[in-house]
Amino acid sequence: MAYDEEVAARVRNALSDLGDLREQKMMGALCFMVGDHMCCGVTGDALMVRVGRDDYEVALTKDYVRPMEMAGGRRPRGFVLVDPPGIETEEALARWIGRSRDFVSTLPAK
Template sequence: MAYSEQVADRVRAAFGERTEVREQKMFGGIAFMLAGNMCIGVLGETLMARVGPEQYGDALAQPFARPMDFTGRSMRGFVYVEPEGFAD
């Protein structure tokens, strides 16, 4: 699946001038890496966000968030956020 360049541009803008963030193609989308770990990514129009295991339950309780189950199993500490969840 391709990724939305518009959504990726919004992520880039949010990081601003931070030089330690790297982009890497991953999962058919694009991931933004910090210290070698994905912190956020874009798959289609959807965000993939690392929230950590401690915040996972709270993140899932938010509107438009759902488990990140790319492999068929939920990845604890990561959520998908639908576009409505990060609209202007």
């Protein structure tokens, strides 16, 4: 699945303050890596958000959020997809990216 370049540009802009940011194409998505950890990404027109296992169930209760599903139907706990209405405004996008950044900041350095 291709990714929406407009959403990718918005994510790129929201993460522009990070010095250790890099982009990597994987699993048909564009992933944004922070400190060598996957932080968030864009798959299709949805935002892929890494919320971690502890926040996974809570994240799924939010509007326009669904489990991330990989090939073969596997659903990795800790990652959710936020559909376009859930990231319509820059504030909403920033909140979701902030959740992802907060989680990644708890991970040990690679």
